[in-house]
Amino acid sequence: MSGIRKRIEKRNVVVSHELEINYRTYLPDDYEADVAKAWPLVIFLHGAGQRGEDSELLELHGPPKEVATGRSFPFLLVAPQCPEDSVWIMQKDRVMEVLRNVQQEYRVDPQRIYLTGLSMGGFGAWEIAMEHPKIFAALMPICGGGMSWRSDQLLHMPIWTFHGAKDEVVPIIYTEEMVRALKALGNPIRYTVYPDAGHDCWTEVYQRDDVYDWLLIQHLGE
Numbered sequence: 581m582s583g584i585r586k587r588i589e590k591r592n593v594v595v596s597h598e599l600e601i602n603y604r605t606y607l608p609d610d611y612e613a614d615v616a617k618a619w620p621l622v623i624f625l626h627g628a629g630q631r632g633e634d635s636e637l638l639e640l641h642g643p644p645k646e647v648a649t650g651r652s653f654p655f656l657l658v659a660p661q662c663p664e665d666s667v668w669i670m671q672k673d674r675v676m677e678v679l680r681n682v683q684q685e686y687r688v689d690p691q692r693i694y695l696t697g698l699s700m701g702g703f704g705a706w707e708i709a710m711e712h713p714k715i716f717a718a719l720m721p722i723c724g725g726g727m728s729w730r731s732d733q734l735l736h737m738p739i740w741t742f743h744g745a746k747d748e749v750v751p752i753i754y755t756e757e758m759v760r761a762l763k764a765l766g767n768p769i770r771y772t773v774y775p776d777a778g779h780d781c782w783t784e785v786y787q788r789d790d791v792y793d794w795l796l797i798q799h800l801g802e
Contacts, residue, residue, distance in 0.1 A: 601674045602635045603660040605682060606647045611656075620655040620692035620796055623679065625701030625708075631662045642698060642786050655692075655796065658682050668697070668704025675708055679715075691800040696720040698782040699750060706758065713737055718798035720791065722782045723747055725754025728761035735762075738798045740770040742785050744777030770794075 608619060622643060630637040638659045639648040647657065660678045662671050682688060695716045697705035702724020709719045710726065710733040718738040739762065743755040752773070762769045774781040785791060 601660055601663065601671065601678065602633060603658055603678050604635055604638050604644065605686070606644065606653070606657040606659075607686070608654055608656065609652050611686075615687075618687045618689040620694065621679075621682065621686075621688045622653075622655050622657050622694045622696060622792075622795065623675070624657065624659045625668050625675070625695075625697030625704045626659065626662070627697075627699035627701055628667075631666070632664045633661075635661055637661070641782060642701075643696075646786055653792065655694075655792075656682070656686055656688060662700070662704075667700055669707045672704065672708045672711065675704070676712065692717050692796070692798070693800070694718045694720065694795045694798070696722070696795075697724065698722040699724060699779065702750075709737060710734055714800070717800040718795050720795060721755075722785055723750050723755070723779060725750065726758050728757045731758065731761040731767075732765055735765050735767055737767070739767065740772070740791065740794060742772045742774070742781055744779060744781035745773050745775045746778045747781070749779040 611619065624642050624644065626638060626641060630640060638644050638661055643657050644659045647653065658678060660675055662668055693716055695705050695709055702721040703726065705719060705721040706724055706726030709716050710730050713733050716737065720740050722742045723744060741755055741759065743752045745752055759769055759771045774784065
């Protein structure tokens with residue numbers, strides 16, 4: 581595959597390193613059991629603290645942390661790594677390149693591709709979904725924000741967003757602006773506030789079962 585320097589496989593984890601962006605792909609335990617099955621895919625965008633070239637950092641938070649601590653998911657999970665001096669909004673083309681690479685290498689169900697992210701990754705998730713609303717079946721941004729005046733691009737996308745009420749890093753108004761704009765357009769967006777949480781409400785979100793259940797029932801075009 582073009583641009584990949586090496587690939588290391590161990591357990592159910594595949595680690596890939598591109599020339600311009602690192603990413604890790606986590607496979608379901610029974611991925612090889614049915615060679616004809618196409619799998620749902622979740623793309624996770626990390627926060628600012630996991631930028632760089634050390635892909636071990638990707639397992640500090642979010643679904644990759646859940647896998648690293650022993651949890652098994654019934655979907656493919658991809659975690660790109662943002663370069664040190666950049667943000668996801670500037671790397672959105674590379675995120676889509678990672679998606680294309682993964683689709684070429686693994687059996688991905690094109691009707692069940694989901695996007696989630698936290699903090700900087702939450703901002704990136706909003707932006708990338710607005711640019712590619714026909715690719716993602718659902719969006720789950722956590723403590724991020726977006727350009728609310730472009731919310732019409734997400735009119736028909738299932739969205740569940742989260743924020744901590746006491747967040748002093750990314751004030752909750754960033755999420756509330758998106759929620760208000762989408763509801764005004766008729767999108768029945770789901771919005772969960774953690775009243776006692778600060779910036780890190782994502783640990784509890786990604787430990788829940790219902791958020792993954794919700795993602796997996798969403799299909800593109802429904």
